[in-house]
Amino acid sequence: MSFFNVENLTIKFGGLTAVDRVNLHVDEGEIVGLIGPNGAGKTTVFNLITGVYMPDTGSITFKGTNLVNMKPNQIAERGIVRTFQNIRLFKGLTVYDNIRTAGHLRIPYSFVHSLLHTGLYERREKECRENADKLLGMVGLLDRKDEISASLPYGMQRRVEIARALALKPSLLLLDEPAAGMNPQECVELIDFIRKVKNEFSTTILIIEHHMDVIMNICERMYVLNFGKLLTEGTPSEIQNDPKVIEAYLGEEQEDVED
Amino acid sequence: MSSGFLKRLGALVVQVLVVWGIATYFKQSLPAYPIGILTVFCINAILALSWNLVAGFTGQFSMGHAGFMAIGAYTSALLMMKAGWPFLPSLIAGGTLSGFAGFLIGFPSLRLVGDYLSVVTLGFQYIITAILNNTVKLTGGGLGLAGVPFKSTLPVTAVILVITMWLITNLVHSKHGRSFVSVKEDEIAARSVGIDTTTYKIMAFVISSFFAGIGGALIGHYMMYLHPDIFNYQKTVEVISMVILGGIGSLTGSIAGAFGITLLPEVFRNLATLFGSWGLAAAGAFVKKGWTVFYAIMFLLIMLTRPQGLIGRKELTWESIGKIRLFKKLQKKEV
Numbered sequence: 152m153s154f155f156n157v158e159n160l161t162i163k164f165g166g167l168t169a170v171d172r173v174n175l176h177v178d179e180g181e182i183v184g185l186i187g188p189n190g191a192g193k194t195t196v197f198n199l200i201t202g203v204y205m206p207d208t209g210s211i212t213f214k215g216t217n218l219v220n221m222k223p224n225q226i227a228e229r230g231i232v233r234t235f236q237n238i239r240l241f242k243g244l245t246v247y248d249n250i251r252t253a254g255h256l257r258i259p260y261s262f263v264h265s266l267l268h269t270g271l272y273e274r275r276e277k278e279c280r281e282n283a284d285k286l287l288g289m290v291g292l293l294d295r296k297d298e299i300s301a302s303l304p305y306g307m308q309r310r311v312e313i314a315r316a317l318a319l320k321p322s323l324l325l326l327d328e329p330a331a332g333m334n335p336q337e338c339v340e341l342i343d344f345i346r347k348v349k350n351e352f353s354t355t356i357l358i359i360e361h362h363m364d365v366i367m368n369i370c371e372r373m374y375v376l377n378f379g380k381l382l383t384e385g386t387p388s389e390i391q392n393d394p395k396v397i398e399a400y401l402g403e404e405q406e407d408v409e410d
Numbered sequence: 411m412s413s414g415f416l417k418r419l420g421a422l423v424v425q426v427l428v429v430w431g432i433a434t435y436f437k438q439s440l441p442a443y444p445i446g447i448l449t450v451f452c453i454n455a456i457l458a459l460s461w462n463l464v465a466g467f468t469g470q471f472s473m474g475h476a477g478f479m480a481i482g483a484y485t486s487a488l489l490m491m492k493a494g495w496p497f498l499p500s501l502i503a504g505g506t507l508s509g510f511a512g513f514l515i516g517f518p519s520l521r522l523v524g525d526y527l528s529v530v531t532l533g534f535q536y537i538i539t540a541i542l543n544n545t546v547k548l549t550g551g552g553l554g555l556a557g558v559p560f561k562s563t564l565p566v567t568a569v570i571l572v573i574t575m576w577l578i579t580n581l582v583h584s585k586h587g588r589s590f591v592s593v594k595e596d597e598i599a600a601r602s603v604g605i606d607t608t609t610y611k612i613m614a615f616v617i618s619s620f621f622a623g624i625g626g627a628l629i630g631h632y633m634m635y636l637h638p639d640i641f642n643y644q645k646t647v648e649v650i651s652m653v654i655l656g657g658i659g660s661l662t663g664s665i666a667g668a669f670g671i672t673l674l675p676e677v678f679r680n681l682a683t684l685f686g687s688w689g690l691a692a693a694g695a696f697v698k699k700g701w702t703v704f705y706a707i708m709f710l711l712i713m714l715t716r717p718q719g720l721i722g723r724k725e726l727t728w729e730s731i732g733k734i735r736l737f738k739k740l741q742k743k744e745v
Binding site: 228233243254 | 581592603606
């Protein structure tokens with residue numbers, strides 16, 4: 152039984168086949184990259200995996216269960232948690248509350264306990280607060296936990312979003328362009344950070360990224376998408392030297408001359 | 411059982427007793443007029459808290475709260491009058507039936523957002539009014555329902571307000587409360603962290619309509635008379651304006667807003683009488699006839715200068731009162 156397996160995944164928007172018969176698999180403990188030029192369908196793949204879109208055909212299996220037809224929250228409950236390309240925090244809430252909101256699944260207590268603030272409520276909330284503190288300490292935002300999340304700088308918002316995803320203790324973390332808008336120095340920090348996340352949470356990571364230095368550095372294996380189709384698969388060095396990939400990113404040599 | 415829970419429960423009991431004591435004292439020593447205002451304020455505050463939960467915290471803009479109030483009011487009144495139930499079970503039955511209606515109306519809210527949901531809930535309120543108008547045998551229809559037992563004394567309503575506030579505050583400060591807010595903040599993000607937004611929306615509607623039903627029942631037991639027109643959309647708008655005035659998403663704001671909206675018409679009414687007694691008959695008549703204009707202008711000014719409401723999204727605590735600039739200055743002077 153494989154850890155995470157996508158087979159023959161296809162979705163059409165009108166006449167456009169955004170994702171076309173994509174196959175990919177991720178083994179437990181791996182960091183796998185998903186790259187491709189703009190519009191290749193990377194984020195659509197994420198949306199399909201997390202249940203935002205329903206695939207037309209194909210299957211997505213995670214630890215042996217089929218995720219197709221599940222709601223996004225059910226998929227998150229099963230341990231697949233994502234971040235968003237254009238950061239989706241609970242903007243009006245503090246950093247701390249963002250994390251605690253996400254932790255709600257891992258702190259079981261029922262409605263009656265919420266209404267009466269019982270002893271069970273108290274213990275579980277304490278766990279939740281401690282966990283949030285731990286996560287914020289890890290992403291280095293403990294001193295800014297009471298700030299409204301929308302008021303933080305971009306890079307920090309990214310880290311809040313990752314911490315929020317980690318609050319669910321995911322077994323598969325999907326990162327959608329975590330380095331977007333970051334400078335080279337921040338990218339280096341991000342690489343360390345993602346490695347740290349992987350080790351401390353023993354989570355598996357599937358990552359979409361445009362920054363080649365980031366993805367080449369941390370990924371053990373990667374997939375290249377182009378026009379919704381899987382172009383190739385391989386280790387970073389294989390991908391870097393693959394003429395098909397170079398063509399997808401830079402175009403054919405002839406066209407360049409004509410331009 | 412932990413000591414923390416018992417402590418909080420003890421604090422609630424103390425609060426209830428203190429409020430009961432003060433309210434009973436007021437009831438015996440004050441004239442009927444201010445007692446009436448205070449009672450209406452307590453009922454309004456319950457209604458404002460109820461609407462705030464579903465709209466302010468969960469972001470589902472219900473325009474049909476008067477419908478929930480009507481269900482609670484008629485259920486409680488009829489149970490007492492026709493079935494001979496005692497007050498408390500009737501009241502809770504009113505709230506429960508209203509909560510059930512909230513459960514039903516919660517379903518369209520799963521597919522509809524924003525304006526569409528508002529229109530559906532508004533339609534629900536009109537359906538309730540139409541049903542009440544046409545079930546003459548049971549509810550008296552357009553003739554109204556007279557002889558509802560008077561039960562909403564100041565101590566009763568004040569204590570129910572304290573308990574409502576306690577429950578809703580508890581709820582807001584829990585994982586369920588945070589999930590409500592996450593639905594309002596960003597539904598897609600909420601689902602991505604495993605929050606079942608569907609369940610939480612329905613839950614918010616059920617709880618909110620339960621308390622709206624309680625508030626509606628108290629209206630009936632205060633006025634001793636019910637008529638479908640009491641629960642028209644203007645009643646909803648009144649409750650909404652309390653919440654917006656106080657600050658959407660703030661519980662203490664709802665209470666402050668309820669106080670303001672209850673008091674203001676009375677202030678203008680007294681102002682009119684006062685002008686009259688000073689011999690400024692024209693001014694008195696002007697205020698009496700045109701107070702709604704002032705009311706509207708005041709509202710506009712508040713919305714222009716403080717669109718987040720008087721208190722905003724924060725909560726009014728003793729600590730925060732101490733932080734207000736005016737009081738800080740006073741404290742410094744004392745030093």
